[in-house]
Amino acid sequence: MKYRELVGSLFWMGVGAPFCIGALGYGLFREGVPEPGLLPFFAGSIMIVLGVSVLITSVKEERGGKTSREKIFPERESSKRLFTVVFALSAYIASVEYLGFPLTTFLFMIFLLRFIEPQRWFVIVAASILTTASSYLLFQIFLKTQLPKGILGI
Amino acid sequence: MNLLVCFIGVFIGTLTGVLPGIGSTAAMSLLLPITFTLSSTQSIIMLAGIYYGAMYGGSTTSILLNVPGEGTSMITCLDGYPMAKKGRAGPALGISAFGSFIAGTFSVAMLMILGPLLANIALSFGPPENVSLTFLGLTMVTYLGSGSMVKSLMMAAFGLLLGCIGLDIVKGTERYTLGILRLRDGLGLIPIMMGLFGIAEVLITIETSLEKREIFKTRAKELFPTKQDWKDSAGPITRGTLAGFFLGVIPGGGGMLASLMSYAIEKRISKHPEKFGTGTIEGVAGPETANNAGAGGSFIPLLTLGIPCNVVMAVLMGALMIHGISPGPLLLKEHPNLFWGVVGSMYVGNVMLLALNLPLIGLWVKVLRIPYSLLFPLIFLFCIIGSYSLNNSLWDVGVMTIFGVLGYFMKKFRYEAAPLIMALVLGPMFEVALRQSLMLSNGNPSIFFSRPISATFMTLSLFILVSPLCLKMVKKRRPGLLKGDKEF
Numbered sequence: 001m002k003y004r005e006l007v008g009s010l011f012w013m014g015v016g017a018p019f020c021i022g023a024l025g026y027g028l029f030r031e032g033v034p035e036p037g038l039l040p041f042f043a044g045s046i047m048i049v050l051g052v053s054v055l056i057t058s059v060k061e062e063r064g065g066k067t068s069r070e071k072i073f074p075e076r077e078s079s080k081r082l083f084t085v086v087f088a089l090s091a092y093i094a095s096v097e098y099l100g101f102p103l104t105t106f107l108f109m110i111f112l113l114r115f116i117e118p119q120r121w122f123v124i125v126a127a128s129i130l131t132t133a134s135s136y137l138l139f140q141i142f143l144k145t146q147l148p149k150g151i152l153g154i
Numbered sequence: 155m156n157l158l159v160c161f162i163g164v165f166i167g168t169l170t171g172v173l174p175g176i177g178s179t180a181a182m183s184l185l186l187p188i189t190f191t192l193s194s195t196q197s198i199i200m201l202a203g204i205y206y207g208a209m210y211g212g213s214t215t216s217i218l219l220n221v222p223g224e225g226t227s228m229i230t231c232l233d234g235y236p237m238a239k240k241g242r243a244g245p246a247l248g249i250s251a252f253g254s255f256i257a258g259t260f261s262v263a264m265l266m267i268l269g270p271l272l273a274n275i276a277l278s279f280g281p282p283e284n285v286s287l288t289f290l291g292l293t294m295v296t297y298l299g300s301g302s303m304v305k306s307l308m309m310a311a312f313g314l315l316l317g318c319i320g321l322d323i324v325k326g327t328e329r330y331t332l333g334i335l336r337l338r339d340g341l342g343l344i345p346i347m348m349g350l351f352g353i354a355e356v357l358i359t360i361e362t363s364l365e366k367r368e369i370f371k372t373r374a375k376e377l378f379p380t381k382q383d384w385k386d387s388a389g390p391i392t393r394g395t396l397a398g399f400f401l402g403v404i405p406g407g408g409g410m411l412a413s414l415m416s417y418a419i420e421k422r423i424s425k426h427p428e429k430f431g432t433g434t435i436e437g438v439a440g441p442e443t444a445n446n447a448g449a450g451g452s453f454i455p456l457l458t459l460g461i462p463c464n465v466v467m468a469v470l471m472g473a474l475m476i477h478g479i480s481p482g483p484l485l486l487k488e489h490p491n492l493f494w495g496v497v498g499s500m501y502v503g504n505v506m507l508l509a510l511n512l513p514l515i516g517l518w519v520k521v522l523r524i525p526y527s528l529l530f531p532l533i534f535l536f537c538i539i540g541s542y543s544l545n546n547s548l549w550d551v552g553v554m555t556i557f558g559v560l561g562y563f564m565k566k567f568r569y570e571a572a573p574l575i576m577a578l579v580l581g582p583m584f585e586v587a588l589r590q591s592l593m594l595s596n597g598n599p600s601i602f603f604s605r606p607i608s609a610t611f612m613t614l615s616l617f618i619l620v621s622p623l624c625l626k627m628v629k630k631r632r633p634g635l636l637k638g639d640k641e642f
Contacts, residue, residue, distance in 0.1 A: 026327060092551075
């Protein structure tokens with residue numbers, strides 16, 4: 001990626017800035033006694049200052065043609081895989097309390113095994129059933145973890 | 155019960171060490187919620203078992219696959235894999251198991267001797283010493299990290315900021331909660347670790363096609379090194395043990411640095427340095443021994459000073475704190491059962507590992523044949539269940555997912571997660587000690603330089619922070635004078 005360092009430094013400066021501003025609101029010192037804003041102000045300032053340093057270096061390197069041309073996503077499919085996983089995890093979070101742990105886990109496994117590195121349907125279904133059953137037995141029955149029950153009530 | 159827990163720990167540790175794509179930090183983060191049902195001693199025994207088990211197991215994939223199961227076994231690939239190609243996978247695996255056992259035993263003995271001594275010294279530390287020691291620890295982690303020091307410092311600062319979210323410990327002020335009730339208790343260390351180490355690792359691994367790899371076959375009877383192998387390995391094992399142990403004790407050190415250092419030493423003093431990289435047993439014995447000695451050594455600062463010297467120890471510290479125990483000089487006095495329980499289990503664990511690693515090589519090779527395409531959804535599932543079970547809340551699963559994606563991009567943009575986690579763990583303690591110190595001095599920061607121990611730590615930290623910049627300036631003025639110095 002052409003502007004890798006530039007994007008990275010701007011992102012972290014953007015993270016540090018609101019912390020710094022917030023810290024001023026909490027106060028830094030009062031009559032020689034440190035206030036709750038001291039450490040976040042100090043840490044946020046470090047992020048901004050170092051972010052500027054990375055930014056300047058990246059601009060210099062860009063001008064000198066020294067920047068890395070390595071791609072962020074090594075294959076065409078890479079970004080698709082990332083979004084597929086994030087989608088699967090988000091869908092899991094959204095549905096597990098309604099559908100319950102066993103059903104959501106079964107669907108989650110099927111989805112990942114089908115769309116990330118496609119397997120034969122027999123393998124997908126068998127692995128999903130096995131994983132769901134064994135994780136349910138281990139966590140719900142053996143370790144007594146309170147997993148969401150959902151509409152199935154199990 | 156402690157023995158059973160120790161066995162489960164070292165077994166899981168070896169398993170995760172064998173499996174590429176899931177390191178000991180990720181495994182410990184994932185399994186941390188399981189340990190909540192155990193006592194604090196059993197919990198720490200199990201997690202410690204996972205750690206040194208992973209050190210042992212990591213060598214298997216390095217030798218048989220040329221893929222390090224653990225970062226600490228990376229250097230083992232250089233000579234381990236060529237040895238396997240020459241049909242000498244057995245002696246390579248054997249010498250790493252024996253070397254690891256010797257190193258593990260040495261570090262346990264040193265922990266028994268040095269632990270109480272250091273704890274007594276640390277009892278005299280006040281808030282300024284604690285601030286400067288923590289500062290030194292964080293500085294060393296950023297300095298000894300594999301990437302840019304500036305980026306590591308940024309990540310340490312980000313870790314401190316994340317640690318500030320929630321109720322301020324000293325005054326009870328709400329900070330950065332955005333009105334969200336759940337944020338009053340902070341973001342939670344475990345979901346962040348699971349995201350950065352578990353989810354992010356898997357995302358990186360699955361972004362390219364998961365092709366099948368070639369595994370070399372080996373039989374159990376071929377595992378024992380020959381007399382000549384022992385003769386060649388005696389020196390590297392001794393040097394690896396000593397160097398590894400002392401590098402493990404240094405904040406920021408640990409197994410990885412120890413194995414790299416050992417390989418460099420062996421290559422430098424060898425009569426045949428040209429043979430390194432072609433399958434020489436010294437190149438396996440030294441680093442494998444050193445990484446285990448380093449793993450054992452890194453327990454010392456945690457258990458005696460309360461300073462985790464690497465990210466794995468930070469996870470252990472998090473586990474102890476969840477069980478209501480603060481590691482530090484008082485640990486030995488207040489929880490002698492825990493301290494000596496861990497020491498004893500480490501020794502027993504090393505014997506168990508020797509028993510596990512040699513006869514079970516066949517099993518580990520079979521485990522390696524499980525395609526990663528079937529394994530990765532399982533890791534995701536473990537992450538989900540692990541983070542959910544912390545508070546029976548999907549909030550933690552959400553935090554884990556967000557930090558998983560952040561961790562993925564951090565890897566892409568070459569920002570290390572270790573300083574972030576270290577700062578997140580140490581941040582709250584650091585802040586309390588910092589504010590106490592400044593209250594003592596009426597806001598005057600010279601307190602950190604007016605007390606001898608604190609001044610030493612601070613001077614050392616500042617030197618470490620400034621030295622790469624000085625080296626860079628020297629290099630700029632006199633190009634060619636310095637080669638291979640650290641990127642600042």
